[in-house]
Amino acid sequence: MSVRAPSLCVVTTTVPHQLSGGVRPAPGPAADEGLARRLKALACTAPLHDLDARKANLAGEYSVYAMAEIALAAIDLVTLNMDFDTGADHDQIISRLLPRIAAQAPGRPAPEHERVGRWVLENLINVGSVDRGFRAVYGTFGADGAYVRRDYDFKLIEEVPGRDGTVYLRTTDEAVNVLVGALDTDVTSAQIAAEVKLEVLINRGRLADAQLAAEQARYRTVQYAETLRRALDATRRNVRAVDWIRTVPDMIAEALDHVADRYRHENAILTNIRKARDESEDPEHKRRAAELVDIVKDCIRRHTQLQSRLLEAGPIFRAEQDRQAFAAPRGGALVGMLDLYGQLVAPVLPLPVEQATRVTDAWFARGTGLRTPASVRVTDLVDALLTPPVEREHLGAEMPEPDLVATPDDSRFSEEQLETALELLDLPHDAPRRLSGLLAEARRLDPELPYLVALLAVHAASPPVGTAYRQGEERLLFAVDDGTELDDPEFGGADLIVGTARLDAAGMAAERSEAA
Template sequence: MAEATTRRDTLGLATRVKALAVANPVLDLDRRKSQRVTHDWVGYQMEELALTAIDTVTLKMDFEDGVRQEDVIEAIARVATLQMPDRDEAEHLEVAGWVLDGLISVGTVNRDFEHVYGVAIDGRYVSHSFAFKLLREISGADGRPRLRASNEAIAVLVGAVDIDIASEQVAADAKLEALVRRGRLTDAYRAAEMALRRTVQYAEHIRSGLEQMRRDVRSVDWSRDVQRMQIEALEHIEDRIKAENAIKDNLVQMMENSTEEATPQQAAELIAILEECLRRHAALQANLQEVGEQFRAEQERQVFVPPPSRSHVDLENQLLHPVLELSIGQAGPLLDRFVNAASAPRRPEVLYLPDLITGLMTPPADHDSDDDLIVDPEFADTEDAAAFSDGQYAAVEALLGRADTAGVRLSTLLRSARDQDAAQLDRPRREHLLALHVLGLFGAPRLDPSDGTVLSAQADGVALDDVTFAGDDLLLVRRSVSDAALAEDRLNDRLRETV
């Protein structure tokens, strides 16, 4: 009997040690702020900022998704502004980011906090390592990171670790109901906030169990683990919905019968919290009703997943340290091959012209009803901005006028365009306009009716040697109409002989 009592006391001691360990990262923020020699953050109360971060994530996250880091940093910065109003906004945001990094445990390999505790079993003291997270990052629906609060983080808010969450939630609702019945709405508001956090904690507890099933369906048993948890959770949620609806009805009656101004406002605030609890219970209930289908789907999916064929790569010892001993020339090709082998194949985002034309030519689908809001667009009169000025066109035409029967190279014209005025700001655009004109003359010669000549560009296999453009160094030639026709016939005969 004495041994049993001793063992119970020891296990209770270990539970309380865990509770202290969970609170230690929050308290450690205030100790570490004095170690920052480049910032004077003495006036900030880091524990309050950390609890603000945990509270924000806890109340804003839902069953599937988390909270954006920007929203959490904004909430922390608002409290930091109240603590130190004489500091600027940039410092408030920097403090908020530092607090959030501390709660995520940025800088550690697995983002875990660890604490060693012991349990005396059969006269022996056995040490155990307690690893936990406060805020953890997940991938959101859009692929961007989101934050979720762990059970341990919510335990920091409600003040307990290693307890039966369902029982504590029942107790929280019972306390809230007793306070409402006695008319102590100020105390009831604090109890309602605690009940809401218990609701979030219970949903996170259920979600963690389901997430283990999604990772490895072979690690859980359907009838012993999953189905039992589903039945117990659904019964618990049903009881909570009934209890919270009863409290809500009492508050509504209190609002209707009260003659004081403060009571209806306090009751309305309590009703808002209870409605949030009911909404979260309904979402959790909907997810629990799909557990059976999810379990069968995971069985079908995971049964065909082959076991890993190779072990994980130790990036630090197997890659980083050997590469640091090599020169840049030696390490570059090795790292390129590693990245190509380790990265998943990704389809390049290339525009496929037939798909684009099909999408543009497809008429819009007809709606079944005319209930949709039709907005008539308003078009304003705008003028198209010219890509090139009249002076640039005139300068290019003057350069094209140098072409004669002997021909002039595109490279020569480009050098002439650059030598005209080296300090002129529109020179790069004039060069592009010249290249476009010459390229157009290559496919479509231009007839000048005034003197009966044809201006064309020809490719004779000479490469263009230029700092800006590449390709063939086209030969710009001006011939009479008859000579141009004769040259075209010769070119066609040469092409037919080649074929």
């Protein structure tokens, strides 16, 4: 059971109104903006610290778990497993979190580890709140120098619907900033700085620090792709809500230049990493280099995907512009002003059925709208009437010669085994036998034969009497269970009484003559 995270409040000390010289401080816009960004960065980490503070409220002893560490790992997994179009699977994230949780408390049972993982993930989503978001309060100085308190709403992990009806998890920009330790930084500059730092660290042989820099560069790539995805999603909802004259085209142009630069940097970095991996004699050094190769390959894959999406952005915009421009108009302002529950459902529910049906009939007769009849265009009608009929062959089109392939014989039993089994079951009508004796005799003849005898005997437990009667058969195999248990080394169940019964041949002949 998840507990709703309380609203977060960031408290800061205000500067004194008078300094030693009697001069009032005048924090400029840049200084005040920097302070606000640091306060927002502090607010984004507060939900993670709040998990450790609230784990005492869980029923049980959970003090051994480092909840903030698990939360960071969850944000990391969701960020790296989400794609451009889809997100991360909820259950997959939980399963990948379990090894880290189990390492913190190896003696605890597996269901407890899973409960901790789900509790942390639900609190990062903030299940239980109205908008599933967090809120922090921070202070800034207004234009007149007065101290103003402002609200900062943010989310860490969101649940978004997929095109196939599945709900996925996606991390927000704030969550990515929590991972890389920055907030509201420019994506391009941060990416360039991270990759220059990565190249320098590799050249100096500091692969442990280079791995951290490579992971931060990958987070920035994910954040850049997320910015483009949101712009395209907003375009699909309302093309007028996105500035496709300057903002988005400039962003696409910068992103394409960004991808081209990253390709050159990352391929050079990949060459240096492989060289360091092949020339090193230290096993730990080789392992770090191999991990770096995988991370940089993933960066190149994400840049390739981002480039394809950037090239598709223009056609998507034009297609959405055409679709939305020629879409049927909405029902008008009256539809938005109608309160269906307050004006229809609530007054009708207390009424008797006789009176309520009058209201509902009138509503559905007018509320469902008109049905536009299908109309034929004159040009299509003229073409259909004036087009001469196509001459057809009398026997139709020539059928292709089928390529027949012989079906392989994959039956378990051969024809000889079937004949032997039928001979065993060809019993006198006045001398039935137990299934156990038939199985023992069949086993002496062939080790595989008991399986076929048992199959035929079980099938005879419900004999097709009507079919045999209509086909004119004079004898019919039957099996009866009298409650005796079967004593056999290979089979279990009931020791059936197997025998044959005579059918009424005279009755069958008379029935066939009447039918004729």
